[in-house]
Each structure stands twice: as C-alpha cells, then as structure tokens.
Amino acid sequence: MHRPTRPAPRTTLRHPRLRPRAQGTGRLIPPATPTPAPTVAPWSTYRRLWPWLRPHAPRLALVLLASLLATGLNLAQPWISKLMIDEALLKRDWDALLRIAGLMVAATVGGFAVNALVSYRYVAISAQMLFDMRVALLRHLQTLSPRFYGSFRLGDLMSRLNSDVSDVQRAAGDTLLSVLSNVLFFAGSVGMMLWLDWKLFLVGTLLVPLAVASFLHFQRRMTDLTRQMRERGADIGSLLVDTIMGMRTVNALGAEAHEADRFRAANAGFIHAMLRMQTVSFLTGALPGTIVTASTAAVIVFGGKQIIDGTMTIGALVAFLTYHGRLLAPVQALMGLTATLASARVALARIFELFDTSAEVADAPAPRPLPPVTRAIRLDGVTMHHGREPVLRDVSLTIPAGSLTAILGASGAGKSTLADLLVRFLDPVAGRITIDGIDLRDLALADLRRRALLVDQSPFLFNATIAENIAFARTGALPAEVAAAAGAAGLDPLIARLPEGLATRTGERGLALSAGERHRIALARALLRKPDVLILDEPTAALDEATERLVASGLRRALPDATLVVITHKPALADLADHVVRLEQGNATIQPQVPAHV
Template sequence: MNALPATPRVAEWRTYRRLAPYVRPYVGRLAGVLLISLLATASGLAQPYLSKLMIDNALLKNDMAALVAVSGAMIAVTLGGFALNILASYRHVALSAAMLYDIRVALLRHLQTLSPRFYGGFRLGDLMSRINSDVSDVQRVAGDTVLSALSNMLFLIGCVGLMLWLNWRLFLVGTVLVPVAVGVFLQLQRKVTMLTREMRERGADLGSLLVDTVMGMRVVAALGAEEHEAARFRARNSAFVRVMLRMQVASFMAGALPGTLLAASTSAVTLYGGWQIMHGQMTIGALVAFSAYHMRVFSPVQALLGLSSGLASTRVSLARIFELFDTAAEVTEAATPLPVGPVRQGIRFENVAFRHDRDAVLAGVDLVIPAGSFCAILGESGAGKSTLADLMVRFLDPGEGRILVDGHDLRTLRLADLRREILLVDQAPYLFNDTIGANVAFAVGETTRPQIVAAMAAAGLEPLLARLPRGLDTPVGERGMALSAGERQRIALARALLRRPSVLILDEPTAALDAMTEQRIAEGLREALPAATIIVITHKPALARHADMVVTIEQGRAEVGAGAVIEHALA
C-alpha cells in the first residue's frame, strides 16, 4: 500500500494548477460574476471624484444646481453599487458551493477505490478533517480568491491611476512606505504558513482522539477509564491551543505591522497636501478626493496581502488533500474490462500468494470452488481465511498467481459487475444510522417491502420483526448499536440475500449467534439462493456440516473435503 508520508511537505505554488479541473467547468459563469463585480468596483471608484466635484464646483462656487446634480449622482452610484455587489455575491456563493461539491465528490470517488488496508492504517479523525476543513479551504481558493484578487487589483489600479492624475507628487509621498510594508508582511507570512500546518496536524490529532473515545465509549466506561481519557484529551487540546496562540500572534503581527507603516503615510499625505493648498498648487476638493483614494488604496493592498496570506495558508490544505488524491489504489480496473454475468463454472485459485506488508499470509494456494456448491473454509484466526474473501471480491490483488472466475482473470473483469455477482458479507458488518428496512435495501434500487421481509426471514429475522412495534421502520442507531451483534449480522446477511448474487461469501456469519439460530440460517441459505455458490468462512465445524466441500487451512498443512484440491503453505 502507498502510505501517506509521515511529515507531508507544504505544497508548492504551482500545485494550485491542479485545481484547474474543478474551476474550468465554471469559467463562463465566473466571468459573468467578474463582470458584475467590476461594475460594482467602478461605482466605488466614482464616489471620491464626485466629492471633489461637490466641493470645487458646487460648494465653493455656491452653485445649487451643481450641488443637486452631484448629490443625485452620488445616490445613484451608491444604490447601483449596492445592487451589483449583492448580485455578484449571490451568484458567486452558488458557484462556490458547486465547486465544493465537485471537489468532495472527486475525493470521495477516489477514496472508494482504496483498499481496506488504507483505512485500517489511517486515522479516521484526520481523514474527516481533510474531507471537511481542508476541502472547504481549497474550495474557497478555487472560487473566492480569484474573484477577490481580480476585483481588488482593479480597484487598486483605478485608485493609483486617479491619484496620479490628481497629483503625481503627492502620490509618490503617499506610497513610499508601501514596499516596506509588503516586505515585512512577506517575512511574517512564512512563519504563519508553517504554524498553520502544525495547527492542522494538532487539530487532526485532537479529532482522532475524540472519534476514538466516542466510538469506544463502552470500553472506557467498562474499564473506568474516564479520567485517563480526559487526561489524554487535555494533553492534545493543550498542544493544539499552544500552536493556535502562536499562530494568532504571528497573524496579528503580519496584519498590524504593515498596517502601521501604511497608516504613517496618511500623515505625510495630509502634511504635504495641506502645504500645496496653502501655496495654491492644489484645490481643497482635489486633496479631499486624493485623501479618499489614498485611504481606499489601503483596502485593496491589505486585501491582496491577506489573500496572499490566505493562499499560503491554503497551501497546507492543498498538500493534505492531494496527499489523499495521490494515494494510489491497490486495485485498478483494466482499460477495457470484460462484463461479468452470473458465475456458471466456478472460482479457481492458481498458485496464489499474498503478503500483508512483509508478513506472508498465503503462499501457493491452488483451489477450485465449483459453481453452485456450498463451500466451508475452516481455519484458526490469522490463517488467511478473510484474505481469501478479500481476494475474491478484489478488495486486494494477489502478489503472485491469479484467480479465475469462469475462466477469466479477476483483473480483467469490470469491478461493478464482479461485486454485483460476487458479494461479501464481512464478519463485522456495518449498519448505517437509518431504519432496519433502509439498511437491508441499501443501494438496491427499486424494491418492495415484501421482498425486504422475505430476505429478512431467510436471514432468521422474523422473531425480531415480530417484537418491534415499528417493524422495518425501527431505527438501528449509530453503527447499528441499538441492535445486538447477532441481529446486526443477520441484517447484513439479509442485505446480501436481497441482492441475489450468484456467489455469496460469508465471513464468520454466525460468530455472534446461538447454535439453534445458526442451524436455521445455514438451512435457509440454500433455500434463499438455490443456484448460488455459497462460501462460508468460519471457525465453527458445526456450520461446515452443511457444506458440500470443506477446506481446512492450518499453518503448514491443509485438509480438503470432497470436490476440491488445495495446496496451501504459510511462508
């Protein structure tokens, strides 16, 4: 498995090009939003110049008509800018939400291709942090930042142009400290970026601990470990808070120091502009307009500096997201996969070997499971029984050898078809936080309540339905915890029976059941799926009595019942 690096690098700036596929479908609509935003920006630029006209052409000349005209223009520009800003904001939020959906769906589809070994070695809290917080951060850059940067850049260019037109000497005085402010900001930004990375990691540590504690609450209560968990939470929370406070200080300094330098230039503009008015080199209206533009030019400069800081911060999220995207799937579909129909001949293992990291699990397995047979695979824990099941549904691929279905290598078959025809029920089934009926009919498509009830009856759930007042509409709770372990197993079995696969693999299907229920389910499997191949992986010899063939796997030797040949050795 391609594991994520222990200390991922912060993404380089060119990594932002990887966002292009998520922005490209919306370029046309984003251009429309940009045009609206530019018109709103132009209305904002008109206000200070209207102030100049009011002072120089109306107030100082006692011209009432000019005063009325300028006042009317101010109202029109204000209302127009207000409407344009609302429209741009509304359209942009809709587009940003669509881009967020696309990024999350792409990530979810990629995660669905990763093997169970990936999820067995990855912290759930960290994974959820990347899907939620980090994707939201990336989406904000993909949508908000581009629009904001262009809008602020236009406003900055407009302000600079108008200030140069009004008084180029005063412009030089008012902007001399800007390069210094930018330099200070860039120095502090590097520290903020590194602290942001560290804060995300500490947040993921905290989230993983909370997920672990909540999911293991029964164990915590049973062992009286409440104080132990509180102490662990306190330690990780303290580490998170320390980094957060350091980042807050660095962020404040990154904003305050450049802002202070820029504000100092305002005093210089006031002094030099006043001197020019006293010597007849500038009108009062021109100084008022210039000062308004000068004060407003701080806003886009600070906004662009903030966007730069935000982009640097988002590089952290970008790195964490693309680490998931760059995690290669262990199982990939062929370029032109073959369709799969109902299994008619059977499943054949040819010299199959498999390792979990460096530990050999299977080596030299040759096995034939004829179509329509009831096969029981016995063996102690860790012998490789569950690995055989994962190989048959292509959660994993063998390191050596091949597995054939009706004479075709599994690696040449269409995955969706394969997993429709060969269905695995895990030994620890997962139930969604929904009703019993919804769990049984999960992702089946159109189905009827009688069909759901029939599948549950075949799984031995008639007594459960009889005693529940709400029947199929009974909620199962988070991860099915409102039900017993045996009931969860049988609901997962009913979910499989409803799909009527041609091969049904059951991994320890009766581990939490009593002998009588186990007997009833074993007898009902063949009745429910009379033509299917049924493979039961179990450590209970009693269940194997119902099988046509029995494969017993033990370290160093194998015993095979009638109808199959297997050679199996553990390395």
C-alpha cells in the first residue's frame, strides 16, 4: 500500500458552535425558509419565452401565414351567405344557387383543412419548445448546490416542475393559438362589418368597451386568485411529501390523526382559494356576456328598421349578424380563456423564479482540464460557513496522493462540509483548495467530478436493478465490470443469497435493501468509474467490523493508486488508514500512521 513519504504538519483548527444538522444527512444547511410567493406576473413575463421560441421562429411564421389563410376562408362564409340570399334565393336563380353553394362548400372544407394543419403544426412546435424549456430547467437545477435543496420545499419544487410546466404547455399548445386565431378573426370581422354598414357597426359595438372593461377587471382578480390557489396546492404537496417520507416516524409516534388534521387544514385552504377563483371566473364570463347579448339585440332592432325602410337587404343583415356574432365570439372566447392565461402567467413566474436562482458553483469562463491526478490535495487557509458562524476556519492541510486518509470527528465537526468542498458542491468563503496544484475553481466541473467522486453517507438508489444502479449513467459498462465492482464493494455474499442476483430490484429509494447494502451498492457504483480520488462519507456506518474490513480491502485492490478519503467516526476504520485527520471541537490533529494489515 502506498504510504506518505513524510509526516504532514500538525494543524489546529478553530471551530465555533455549529448550527443543527439536516436530519438524516449530516449536512450543515441554513435554516429552512418559506418559499417567497411570487408577485402577480405581468404580461411581459411571456417575453421571457423568446429564447425557446427563437429556434422555431421560421416555422411559427409559416403557421401564422397559414392561420391568416384560414381566417380569410372563414370570413368569406358570411359574405357567401349574403350572395346566396340576395343573388340566388331572392332572384330565384338556380344556376347562381348551385355556384354559390359550391363556393360555400369549398370555403368550408378549405378552412377546415387549413385549420387542422395549423393546429397540428403549432402543437408540434409548442411541444418541442416546452421540451427544450423542461430540459433547460432540469439542467439549471442540476447546477444548484445541496443548500438550495436543503432550504426549498420539495413539494413546491415538484409542483413547479409538474403542474406549472404542464400549465405552460397547455397554454402554449392550445390557448395561445386560440388567442391568435380569435384576434385575427376579430380584426377581419371588424373590417367586413365596417364595409357592410358603418352605422350598424357603431350600434353593434357601442357596449363592447364596457364588456372589455369588466373582462379586464375580473382578469386581474383571476390572476391573483390563481396564484393563491397555486400556493395552497403547493402547501398540500409539501405536506404530503413530508408525511410520506416520514411515515415511519408518524407511525412510531402514533401521529396518524395529527397528520390527517394537518392535511384537512391545508386542504380547506386550497378549497377556499379554489371556490373564490370559481366565483370570479363565473363573473368574468357572465357579466361581459350579458352586455354582449344586449348589443346583439340593438343590432337586430336597428338593422330590421333599415330593412323595413328599404335601405338594407335581408342578405346584408344576415351577413352582418353573422359577422357580429363572430365579432363577439372571439371576445367571449378570450374572456373564457382568462383562467388558463392567468394560470399560465402565474406558472411562468414560478418557473422563472427557479431559473433566476443563481448557482453557487459554476465553471470558470475558461476552465482548465484536469489530467489524471498524481499529486496531493491541499487546503490553504480554507474558511467555510453557511450564512452564520464558520463551520471551518482557516484550515490548512495536505492529503497525500495515493494515500488512504481518514477524517475523524464528532457529529457536526465539519467533516461532510469538507467532503462537499472537495468535489465543489460548495466553494470556500476564503482560502483555496488545489488538486495537482490547480485551484478547484479553475477546473472544469465535469473533469473534477469525473476524477474525484463522493459517495454520500445517505446514498440514493434508483428504483431499478442492482446492476442498473451500479452502472448508472455508464452506458456500455460490461456485465463483468459491474460484477467486479460489486465484488470489490463486498456485495458478493448478498448477490449469492438473492435468486435473481444482480437483476434484483432495489425498490423505491433502495428501501427493499438494508442500509449497509445500499452503501455497498453506491460504493460499487463509484468503483466502476475508477476515479483518481474517492471520498467516502461514513461508508461503513451500517456495517459490522468484519464486513468493514472486507470493504476496505476491496477498495484498495480495486483502486490501487487512487487517493482515498474516508470520513468516519469509527476508530477501527481509521486504523486501516495511512493518514488521519482528527477534527475536534476547537482543533484538528493531522498525523501519519502505520496502517493495520488490510
């Protein structure tokens, strides 16, 4: 086994009082704060969709042109009805009736075909756009530090990823296209009505501004109420996530009734917000709709008077009434889309709030690649805190290349924070960490995390087979390589007991297996990647001493030249190390030692 060539210097670390650890993780996190409720989203929020719309702009332009054609065909139908009445029926012209009827059929079929094409193409484009947005959001979330996930409510996060993105997709795939079609049809209907009879147009549109004003008033109320309902829904989601993930605690404490009462209270808040939104939604359509009906009655009275006076033909009035109905239909449709548009605006604001959360750790503008690691890892004057008192203060130490270094200390001594710093889940507030003489902040993150791997003390397993968990994100890993990694992690006795061996499923979050078995699978996953630096946070906490020694010996055989950093509170494991760092309240001792036989 490789040994350090000379003793590392003795170092003293000043260590202030620490805040409580996140339950079950050992990680130090800032106190959880409620997610701030987004303000009412302005219409300008939709402008932020442009980066995802830009790649599809040429195809969207074609869809717009096709929509204009469809609108023109639909607008021609009332005019064709006028010709049928005035030029064919009233004049008893059979040939004209056949020609006009054929024209009507052609316009109707053509409009249907173009509308179907426009709808199909637009939905396809919007679906691709929203997929790009989902991927961008996922990639952004992957850049955020563990502190973000320690302080953000999981239920609220899932609500934004699922419900909010789905609302935006519905709006982009249906509502926005409907808005475009209705606006175009509204403009066309106005033009045709003015051409037919401008006086009748004034009578028919006299009350429209009042209808629009009432619509805008209730629309603002709908946006605010939609936000409130979304927040109450997120409260329910967060409560359910907490209850389900903590079900063992709930059952152990006999707190089932208490959790049901909490759920009942959260659900009551959601229902109250939903009923208020439903009331305003009804008023949004009912009041403007009543005003619209009154304007239609005025058109019939005034137009009928013109027919009696002989200043307007029956066909012209029929065409005008058709355009008038179609004029108000887009207005009513836009009013009916209020809830969807309001929900989409709120959803966009909540999604962009995630996009606006800055990553604590990012690649340098021109990151340096990291070749195979052959030199020591050094901490020079490293200070780290999580918004309050420092967890680590002015730490300087060396982890020799190729050594097995054990980091010991009581709970809360900063061991896991140190592990996070070594793989740049966090950056130090002061000082620097170098590997091969290069500051970690100058390295490409992908290179660093390919060369240096961290196995958490609470490893996550996917609901897949043991083999799939070991080979996760390693497409092309051979079965023999997976089996070798499993053996090096001490999994052979487990695999031999299971009827399906490596093909056994681990269950949700790996809970079909014991804690020690989950640790060994996570360790095998790391060994398969053959890193130059392997950092293990409490890797044998759930193992007995014999299995602990088996795992330790397998580590060195699998990675004979790697730098191994083991964070532990078990002196027995430290006895196997070349190099020990003892973190204690107020000081740390760094010393080489002769390891026990592995």
